[in-house]
Amino acid sequence: MEIEEVSNYEALPLLSLNHVSLLCRSVLDSMRFYEEILGFVLIKRPSSFKFNGAWLYNYGFGIHLIENPSIDDFDTIVEPRPINPKDNHISFQCRDVGLVKKRLEDMGMKYVTAVVEDEGNRVDQVFFHDPDGYMIELCNCENIPILPLSSCSFKPRLSSFNRAAPTKCGFMENMMMESLSMDILNISF
DSSP, X not given: OOOOOOOOSOOOOOOOXXXXXXXXXXXXXXXXXXXXXXXXXXXXXXXXXXXXXXXXXXXXXXXXXXXXXXXXXXXXXXXXXXXXXXXXXXXXXOSOHHHHHHHHHHTTOOOEEEEEEXXXXXXXXXXXXXXXXXEEEEEOGGGSOOOOGGGSOOOOOSSTTSOXXXXXXXXXXXXXXXXXXXXXXXXXX
16 A cells, blocks of 8 residues: 655744643632642733633643633533543653652542554553543653664554554554555545
């Protein structure tokens, strides 16, 4: 299977991730979480906004909180979602995963751990929820090198039952490329 070029356009002139916006039931509860647990700093927000919210910043990007007390009206799930590493999440690099786990335990927060291994490299991951159920990951992901695709011989698999052995690159690189290529093929406008 070959991936055909779908466009002759150049990539958009993006610079970096600026912020993530999150709907929350209580701006105060969410601010406290992102400040006290993740180390974000409250920053000035434009005065022209006519709704309750807050902007926080650290680690090179922002989190914009938008209060929506009726958030549960849009969510049919009555009980909190289980902590699932394969669900949508925001990931932060950290220096000491063991310290993260200890602090979460001290605060009585539930979390799930996972380990990713590739060619002798190990990444430890910790997943937990913010007050509104958004999942956060803290990890030492720098342990697995990011390799340009041009250095990998990638052959997409048609299904998870047809597993080809990783070629030049490691398992994670091949999985990332397979996921990316499938996402590109599934884009609809």
